[in-house]
Amino acid sequence: MAILNSSGKNCSSRNDPWRELENGAKNWDDFSSRDREDIARFYAPKIRILALRLKAKLPQSVELNELISAGSLGLLDALGKYNAQRGIKFDTYSENRIKGAMLDELRRMDWFSRGLRQKVKALEDAQRQVEHETGGPATTEQLQALTGMSEKDVRQGLEALHNQMCLSLDSFHENVIGRKAMTEDEPFQSTAFQEIVDKVASLIEELTPREKLVISLYYGEELNMKETAEVMDITEGRVSQLHSQALTKLRKTFRARYESE
Incomplete structure (x- = not known):
């Protein structure tokens, strides 16, 4: 599935660092600070999409930005722990980590x-x-x-x-x-x-x-x-x-x- 960058456009360069992460060519620790920033920015739209889906099930008092902040931590956790050798797509793995972080934040908030x-x-x-x-x-x-x-x-x-x-x-x-x-x-x-x-x-x-x-x-x-x-x-x-x-x-x-x- 094609993933959109922060501008909403498809990215397809052969040297895209996120592709190296997904195919297991490199682990998160192997990337430069610039590449890490690019990777995080590339997956950022996923966080907002998942936050909006969850927000639709919750009271208005729960702020969307709180869910997005928690989801961002979930994404970073997924990036640091992802292992392509397990045969799990990063798209699936990161979605689970992002949603899990949002749910953890909701439990912590005790709204x-x-x-x-x-x-x-x-x-x-x-x-x-x-x-x-x-x-x-x-x-x-x-x-x-x-x-x-x-x-x-x-x-x-x-x-x-x-x-x-x-x-x-x-x-x-x-x-x-x-x-x-x-x-x-x-x-x-x-x-x-x-x-x-x-x-x-x-x-x-x-x-x-x-x-x-x-x-x-x-x-x-x-x-x-x-x-x-x-x-x-x-x-x-x-x-x-x-x-x-x-x-x-x-x-x-x-x-x-x-x-x-």
């Missing part, structure tokens, strides 16, 4: 306020109660009645719950990808994580058709909430609700079925 955490906890409890009593998902009206929250607070809490679960699933995905990249060096860990992937995949098949579609569109096709709502012809609030209840089911069922093994 849930105390008040928001309380709302999320109350909504989770209310959702479980309604599901236990009725066998179906909770409506906004039911959540308002059980929690005493306003419609605005319920929607804010559901969005926060959705964002929290997005982060958890994305983090899980990055860990899986990272372990897959270590097959040669850590065969036992790689096998263990593959078993987890297989278990989660089987649990997804137990979701309702609409829940599976939301998971597929959001994570497989990487559509945002608005785009997913348009495809499914439902409101963004309903998409968020389906997404939250799907991840809650996955987490609950996984714990009940496998964590005691």
